[in-house]
Amino acid sequence: MIVAEPKTLDEIKAMTDKFDRILMVGCGTCTTVSLTGGEREVNLMATALRLARKVEGKEIEIGEQTILRQCDFEYIDELKDADSYQAIVSFACGAGIQGLARKFVGKPVLPGVNTQFIGFNEEYGYFTEQCKACGDCILHLTGGICPVARCAKGLLNGPCGGTNNGKCEISKDKDCAWVLIYNQLERLGNLKQFKKIMAPKDFSKAGNIRTMDLRKAGD
Amino acid sequence: MGFKEALANGEFVVTAEVGPPKGTDISGMVHHVKMLKDKVHALNVTDNQSAVMRVSTIAITKVLLDLGVEPIFQMTCRDRNRLGLQSDLLGAAIFGVKNVLALTGDHTMLGDHKEAKPVFDLESVQLLQVINQLNEGYDMAGNELQGKTDFFAGAIITPEANPLEPQFAKFEKKVEAGAKFFQTQAVYDLKKFHSFMGRAGKYDVPILAGILLLKSAGMAKYLNKFVAGISVPDELIQELANTDKPLEKGIEIAGRQIRELRQVCAGVHVMAIGAEDKVPAILEAAGL
Amino acid sequence: MKDKVSNIKPPCVVACPVHADIQTYVGYIGQGRFKEALDVVRRRCTLPGSLGRICNHPCESECRRNKIDEAVSIRSIKRFAADVGMGLPHPDPIPKTKGKKVAIIGGGPSGLTAAYDLAKEGFDVTIIEKNDACGGAIYTGVPKYRLPKDIVAWDVAAIASLGVEIKTNTEVGEDISFDNLTKDYDAVLIAIGLSVSRGLPIPGADAEGILLALPFLKMVNFDDNARVAKRVVVIGGGNVAIDVARSARRIGAEDVKIFCLESDEEMPASPWEIEEAKEEGVQMFPSWGPKEVVVKDGKVAGMIFMRCLSVFENGMFSPKFDECELTQVEADNIIFSIGQGADVSGFLNTELSVDERGRIAFNPTTMQTNMKGVFACGEVVTGPGAAVGAMKSGHRAATAIAKYLGTGKVSALHISEPEAIDQIPDSIVDMITKLPRTPVKMANPVERVTNFEEIEFGFDQKTAMFEARRCMSCGAGAQIIEEKCAACLTCVRVCPYGAPYVREARAANFTLENCQACGICAAECPALAIDINLNIDTDIMGRASRSLDEPFITVFTCQYSVPEVLNPDTVKTTPPAGVNQVSMLCNNRIDTLHILAAFEAGADGVLVAACPDEKCRHNKGIDWPKIRVARAKDTLDEIGLGAGRLELAKVAKGSADDLAGAIDTFKEKIKELGPNPASRQLTPSK
């Protein structure tokens, strides 16, 4: 799932400074699950912003609505009176925010969250990045542990010299993906895979304006 | 005699390193280089060491060549993608740089520009392959070069890494990828290093043991606690703690260790971060 | 395990014949919302003062707390609600909108209940009662030491105040004819109960000194000079026999013996009644059948009993005796307490089909007699039982009559019976905090047999609230709004009791048996897809968003932590000036949104009063209010209101002083901070 982090009230306040009637739109899918963009967060942010604006003596009217997904026009269509607002703050991932921007041309659509990563929900309120959407999955070679996403340097041929007691050089709290991979491949009896030199990654599969077209050409 | 040749002749090889300064004033660095000029076979030139921004490595290798010192061009994968890496290698070759140490590089998070986008398009093993390919006359994409390189490529290894096994497997990969020599992270526990060499020695590549000058017991403890792959044994810490002239003690220890290492490996790589002026004394203590 | 909230109710509610919404009113008492509690009681239990004293409370036997420690003292809590209500005005009259008149013959529990329901529906109801007051057997039969007459009168007055007309001293068949009633009213309900005591056709049964239970109890109830002889034998094993025996002790009998056919275990009287009677010196002689009265000079001298071997055969009353094993006791009075029958004399020779034994032709599915528009309810048709059973019958009759008067047709009633949720699962029994049942205080037996003063003392406010808080809100906890659920599993992860799960349907669901209604999940659900049935969000929000005319703070209290209440809805306490109290079932449910809502409503500060860590009802649940207050503090800083306007206070369980102290300190602090800067710009409320 896509994990997003809430923007601070200060950021949202600054973005919406010149408006006095805005709509906040939550997304009922990924950002709800990552506890940052669902009905609750929208409600919380709207209340907080209203209060903050009252403190400044500049009241603001905020509509709140949460739709199932913001990355589909059909769901975006459920936003009925969005046109009557001066601006829209979206609490979806970057795709959803842009979905609203495309739908409501001519209206400022502002991000309510910082989209973070494709992640795993480890436990209540704790998410970890698992995939960089590199477009060329190599998990079958790495014991099901992604070095692209989970090694700080995205190395493909083993740990760097900074690995220490199984932790990454950038933080003692983070596992060294390559130690995990080594152990897992050992468990799988596949260390010879580890010893094979992996060629540089084909980043052309990740770095472009990517599209995926499953439509079949008609005969 | 050049670095590569000395190794080939089985001489006990000594290298040290210089750090490019932050800024355009290189006088201090030049002073150190001159001091070491005749005492070492080659000098490593670090590459934005510890992810701290400094003068470009290529420029400094050129300074060394002009001073008549053989440089070992340390090249990390942190700051350049594969285009940058290759074009810099070609540039260095034109200047006359012969030796390259292929490194992955510390993460930007550890340095002084934490907000930087780290590149890591390639990493050490792949960089070694690229260097060999340039030597063959082709770039990574398989295009033929007009004029090939003739690099002597090396890599590093941390003999006391914990856990060692994945590191060692990577060492093997580096050998396979074309590393012709290795410099190691600082070693202190010579017994352990012995047994490491028992395994690594099988691969017919010269290994230069890392010697890092211990300036005090405090520094030794700091290294143990914070630096990956370094472990200073308690006896050495005691030795340093029991003297009121720790720096001299450190020089003595380093010299002693180098003497012992002559039997074990192909040479030493002496690091004296911030005390480059002490390197001659160390070498003297080592009887070199 | 049950997961669908359809007609699934806590076992107490299911066991209660009228399915009173026990957990709601118990919950309200726990929160100090006494008047609301009484309103809920009345909806099903129409005589709260009386039933709060004499109900046989089958609810308590089924209470799920029995598996943890002991049942919640439901009856006494109800009594407390009623006792508080006695200080309040009676309910307002209900406009008679239906334009239809109903006559109810008999003002006992069943008739009164039907009257209540029909009046609430807008029918014009008249009760015709032969006695000088309503109440039926609980007025004439139940002795005053269990149920003082003014309590019955209060219950009746509350029903009368709805606009029900009550004609006392009016006996159908005597003062007014049944035929006239059927002519004058659109519907007639016969609720005449069982008002005649049965005798026994044994030798000597007509001797002087033989008495019957009902007339005896009526005498005891209404004749201050009533007396019996020193030695009294009571025959019968039911509650009526016990009332007779205990009353006899109070009017002069020193030696009172109860003889009954049933064995110890089979005695139909309630165990607590038997116990209390023994405390008062009444002796029990089970498994004896009356053989003959020993008569001397036409007067009772004693009685001979034979051993009773068994009472029932294949579930039918068919006593077997061993006539060889006999016993004889001396007595001056013998009181037969062996059953009641109906007095249908007023209905003989009418169109109503009734036999000499008092049985009225009656269809229990329509509640109708053989006559169109003439219905029956209560013990006259159900046979003897407890008052609450008669009330159930009254509710059914009212439904049937309302239906008939609405449609002109008589049809079968389809009232779906609720299903009980299962007992507490073994897996969580140990996780539930043990809280011993609060004992009900009783008068000392030696003293109480000397008079007819009420022997049971009700709970005071503090004990009532404390006892109410023992209720586990069974099955009234988390409820899913399926279309909102994002199946994120947050609830599954935060619930301490393992209640939520996410099914194939990709929406969370809750195992009713596990849920303890702590509310933790509801305040964390990112989709706002969970509500707590007994503590619904709109209610909390409504109260959190209340603004007072003066500068004020809002205080969130946990009903498990603070007994005395500062709630404007309560009767006995008034809130301190400048405090808006929001009482919640449990503070684990507090939501950052509730806190912000209070500030939006203009509160100068918000105090969250929670239990000390080790006292939290839900194990480590206390971490949640802490987390949410911490989050809200951050937000308040960002807003510019300042974290200092919000505080979490630990209030020792049971200490209102603690809370009051915390409030005072907090108010001082807020005074220094000055008024809520977000409310300055607010336009004054209309």
Ligand SMILES: Cc1cc2nc3c(=O)[nH]c(=O)nc-3n(C[C@H](O)[C@H](O)[C@H](O)COP(=O)(O)OP(=O)(O)OC[C@H]3O[C@@H](n4cnc5c(N)ncnc54)[C@H](O)[C@@H]3O)c2cc1C
């Ligand atoms: C001694 C005793 C103790 C009891 N103790 C308990 C107890 O502790 N707990 C409990 O739950 N239950 C108890 N009960 C049972 C309870 O009182 C009855 O279940 C309940 O009263 C039955 O209600 P009802 O409306 O069917 O009839 P009743 O209460 O009998 O009411 C019938 C009413 O109709 C009136 N009536 C009869 N004929 C006419 C007529 N022709 N015209 C006008 N009015 C008429 C009567 O005067 C009476 O008021 C006890 C009963 C008795 C007798």
Ligand code: SF4
């Ligand atoms: S290899 Fe690529 S696609 Fe596979 S998990 Fe890692 S980043 Fe994602």
Ligand code: SF4
């Ligand atoms: S704990 Fe409460 S809701 Fe549950 S059975 Fe007992 S009284 Fe009823």
Ligand code: SF4
């Ligand atoms: S926390 Fe809310 S959205 Fe998430 S699974 Fe539970 S009910 Fe559904």
Ligand code: SF4
């Ligand atoms: S968290 Fe509390 S309210 Fe929610 S399901 Fe669990 S016990 Fe019930």
